[in-house]
Amino acid sequence: MTDAADLRRRTAELLAAYPPATTDRLDFLRARFDAGLAWVHYPEGLGGLGAPRSLQVVVDADLEAEGAPDNDPRRIGIGLGMAAPTILAYGTEEQKRRYLRPLWTGEEVWCQLFSEPGAGSDLAALGTRAVRESGGDWVVNGQKVWTSSAHVARWAILIARTDPDVPKHRGITYFICDMTDPGVDVRPLRQVTGEAEFNEVFITDVRLPDSRRLGGIGDGWKVAQTTLNNERVAIGGMRLPREGGMIGPVSRTWRERPELRTHDLHQRLLKLWVEAEAARLTAERLRQQLVAGQPGPEGAGMKLAFARLNQEISGLEVELRGEEGLLYDDWTMRRPELVDFVGRDAGYRYLRSKGNSIEGGTTEVLLNIVAERVLGLPSEPRTDKDVAWKDLSR
Amino acid sequence: MTTQRTQPDLLYSEEEEALRAAVRDLLADHCDAAGVSVIARVESDAPHDIVTWKALAGGMGLAGLLVPEELDGQGATHREVAVVLEELGRAVAPVPYLTSAVVATEALLECGADDLLSQLASATTIGALAVSLSVTAGSAYKVVRYEGGALHGELTGIADAAVADVLLVPADDGGLYAVDASAVTVTPQVSLDLTRPLAKVVLDGAPGRLLGDAEPAVRRALRSGAGLLASEQLGLAEWTLTETVRYLKERKQFNRPVGGFQALKHRLAQLWLEVVNLRAAARNAADRLATGSDDADLAVAVAQAFAAPVAVHTAEEALQLHGGIGMTWEHPVHLYLKRAKADSIAYGTAGAHRAALAELVDLQAP
Numbered sequence: 074m075t076d077a078a079d080l081r082r083r084t085a086e087l088l089a090a091y092p093p094a095t096t097d098r099l100d101f102l103r104a105r106f107d108a109g110l111a112w113v114h115y116p117e118g119l120g121g122l123g124a125p126r127s128l129q130v131v132v133d134a135d136l137e138a139e140g141a142p143d144n145d146p147r148r149i150g151i152g153l154g155m156a157a158p159t160i161l162a163y164g165t166e167e168q169k170r171r172y173l174r175p176l177w178t179g180e181e182v183w184c185q186l187f188s189e190p191g192a193g194s195d196l197a198a199l200g201t202r203a204v205r206e207s208g209g210d211w212v213v214n215g216q217k218v219w220t221s222s223a224h225v226a227r228w229a230i231l232i233a234r235t236d237p238d239v240p241k242h243r244g245i246t247y248f249i250c251d252m253t254d255p256g257v258d259v260r261p262l263r264q265v266t267g268e269a270e271f272n273e274v275f276i277t278d279v280r281l282p283d284s285r286r287l288g289g290i291g292d293g294w295k296v297a298q299t300t301l302n303n304e305r306v307a308i309g310g311m312r313l314p315r316e317g318g319m320i321g322p323v324s325r326t327w328r329e330r331p332e333l334r335t336h337d338l339h340q341r342l343l344k345l346w347v348e349a350e351a352a353r354l355t356a357e358r359l360r361q362q363l364v365a366g367q368p369g370p371e372g373a374g375m376k377l378a379f380a381r382l383n384q385e386i387s388g389l390e391v392e393l394r395g396e397e398g399l400l401y402d403d404w405t406m407r408r409p410e411l412v413d414f415v416g417r418d419a420g421y422r423y424l425r426s427k428g429n430s431i432e433g434g435t436t437e438v439l440l441n442i443v444a445e446r447v448l449g450l451p452s453e454p455r456t457d458k459d460v461a462w463k464d465l466s467r
Numbered sequence: 468m469t470t471q472r473t474q475p476d477l478l479y480s481e482e483e484e485a486l487r488a489a490v491r492d493l494l495a496d497h498c499d500a501a502g503v504s505v506i507a508r509v510e511s512d513a514p515h516d517i518v519t520w521k522a523l524a525g526g527m528g529l530a531g532l533l534v535p536e537e538l539d540g541q542g543a544t545h546r547e548v549a550v551v552l553e554e555l556g557r558a559v560a561p562v563p564y565l566t567s568a569v570v571a572t573e574a575l576l577e578c579g580a581d582d583l584l585s586q587l588a589s590a591t592t593i594g595a596l597a598v599s600l601s602v603t604a605g606s607a608y609k610v611v612r613y614e615g616g617a618l619h620g621e622l623t624g625i626a627d628a629a630v631a632d633v634l635l636v637p638a639d640d641g642g643l644y645a646v647d648a649s650a651v652t653v654t655p656q657v658s659l660d661l662t663r664p665l666a667k668v669v670l671d672g673a674p675g676r677l678l679g680d681a682e683p684a685v686r687r688a689l690r691s692g693a694g695l696l697a698s699e700q701l702g703l704a705e706w707t708l709t710e711t712v713r714y715l716k717e718r719k720q721f722n723r724p725v726g727g728f729q730a731l732k733h734r735l736a737q738l739w740l741e742v743v744n745l746r747a748a749a750r751n752a753a754d755r756l757a758t759g760s761d762d763a764d765l766a767v768a769v770a771q772a773f774a775a776p777v778a779v780h781t782a783e784e785a786l787q788l789h790g791g792i793g794m795t796w797e798h799p800v801h802l803y804l805k806r807a808k809a810d811s812i813a814y815g816t817a818g819a820h821r822a823a824l825a826e827l828v829d830l831q832a833p
Binding site: 324327328331334335336339340342343344346347348350351352354355357358361362365367371374377378437440441443444445447448449450451452453454 | 746747828
């Protein structure tokens with residue numbers, strides 16, 4: 074059994090063999106993965122030691138104290154948060170060995186080819202087709218949209234329709250797609266903020282060997298649930314200091330710029346400050362529950378709470394800035410690798426936060442999920458459950 | 468001695484869950500709001516449920532949670548008191564727990580009034596702080612005149628004074644006096660909240676025993692009262708949400724359970740989210756009070772600024788979503804609405820707590 078003392082000993086050995094000050098960043102990260110200290114709850118040989126997940130903090134703290142390089146988890150967030158747990162759960166041994174190490178070290182960035190122009194909240198309605206040829210390869214055609222990081226990604230997790238003759242949830246299969254294939258055309262999708270953080274991805278006659286299939290043929294919906302559940306965990310599990318979210322910049326502006334203060338804005342700011350602090354405490358409570366091994370349903374609510382707060386708080390800050398609020402920092406179309414909220418102005422934060430209630434499940438869909446799965450209320454009437462996908466109106 | 472953790476512990480311990488189960492069992496036997504007993508009682512001349520109070524306070528020893536063991540108390544903390552208050556809020560129980568076992572007790576702890584603390588802890592005596600229920604910690608409160616060794620004046624809005632044996636009365640000489648209830652005239656006021664009735668207290672030359680300085684005692688009492696009231700509001704909000712969800716799964720209209728309509732599902736999911744956030748804020752306040760943290764003032768202000776609107780919102784939604792039956796006297800939801808609305812003023816409004824917060828976190832008014 075791997076305990077905290079054992080992990081600390083292994084961490085010390087890693088640091089002794091690869092002193093951070095004199096070791097190349099990538100060499101260090103690879104050595105850390107091979108030592109099983111990347112994600113300690115993963116199996117041995119796949120970057121972990123089969124240890125309790127809660128012990129990762131012990132390793133991270135010791136490494137941080139010694140100035141070890143990190144693997145830039147924000148930049149590779151989709152790979153870490155969505156692709157990796159899905160590959161671990163459904164991948165073959167060969168797939169796990171091929172993909173997990175460069176994913177964790179950041180050598181290979183991942184993106185997610187799920188949403189389509191006609192299938193967003195109703196994701197299972199997707200129309201991208203994968204047809205199997207006699208040789209066993211799959212040929213994929215279709216269009217995906219809202220794809221973060223597609224322009225820097227080496228690999229993608231992809232869901233496609235492999236059987237149009239059965240109801241929509243049953244005819245889907247899950248694949249790993251090579252983003253360097255010439256049939257993959259990534260085009261920037263410019264957003265309300267002016268930048269192009271997302272992409273459209275056109276897929277034309279892309280050939281995937283059957284070894285890129287993840288899970289069984291027709292099991293894609295079940296596999297995708299693993300991905301989506303992990304996405305929501307990743308959104309809800311963070312630890313924030315007080316004023317660590319959007320309320321931070323507007324509180325600083327208030328303190329530094331007394332000439333902007335009005336009584337109306339003061340009341341609204343205080344109300345939002347209280348709500349942001351309550352949401353922060355809820356996130357902290359959820360984190361303590363996870364550490365104690367008692368995950369609660371609060372996670373489903375955290376994304377809802379932060380989406381609304383981000384929008385209201387950033388909207389307040391634009392108003393607070395008065396004449397400056399009429400200005401914007403930069404409309405140049407950029408293609409950032411990461412969303413950078415704090416490095417930009419209030420107007421950007423206001424516009425970008427509009428996406429918070431859409432991405433990763435719309436507020437409306439998440440409210441249904443809370444009502445049905447947490448409160449046990451009756452589900453929405455379903456008219457498409459027993460109809461073959463090809464017979465659904467589109 | 469309390470120890471100071473840097474991070475609040477926002478969970479419930481096994482012992483706290485066991486305490487919750489015991490209190491809930493007792494209330495189910497004695498004081499069932501969903502039945503008719505509480506409604507009938509609050510309409511009578513004796514709205515307080517003294518049998519339940521004795522079982523809780525004397526039988527289970529819960530009146531002495533905040534009192535040290537050497538003074539016949541339990542030597543527990545605000546965390547355990549908060550769990551009791553969650554259950555009392557869930558049952559909208561008409562017992563003087565918050566006023567006697569929390570607010571009066573905290574005032575006596577500040578004064579070091581050991582004999583009275585022992586009496587309150589053992590539940591042989593019910594105490595009430597003679598400060599209007601609407602006052603926020605740190606703001607001005609009404610005092611009586613101290614003259615010739617006796618107290619003169621009139622105080623209103625005194626919660627649970629009708630069942631108090633001893634009143635803790637602040638006077639114009641800066642002292643806090645213990646006054647025997649038999650020495651004053653207590654007149655019930657017609658209260659919005661039937662389950663925590665207010666009274667007018669008239670002192671006409673009543674003898675008082677000086678306990679100590681009123682200002683720090685009242686401040687400490689009202690701060691704890693406000694912080695722990697959030698737990699009562701949490702219990703109240705949980706009951707209204709749970710009961711409304713249950714009703715909407717059963718009630719059918721248009722040949723469907725009403726709870727299957729998306730417009731209503733979204734409202735209930737929003738309420739759940741508010742309650743989840745309230746639990747974290749209330750738990751934080753209880754923990755910060757229990758550990759004597761420097762952060763306690765801020766935690767109380769946040770909890771109380773957040774709790775009142777949530778409790779009122781869940782109670783108002785519960786009444787609306789119950790439709791016609793929710794508007795009737797025989798359905799208990801009105802008891803919860805009245806308690807929630809009164810609680811939104813008790814120990815300071817949300818606005819008063821936001822004003823306190825503005826000072827604490829340096830977000831100054833224009």
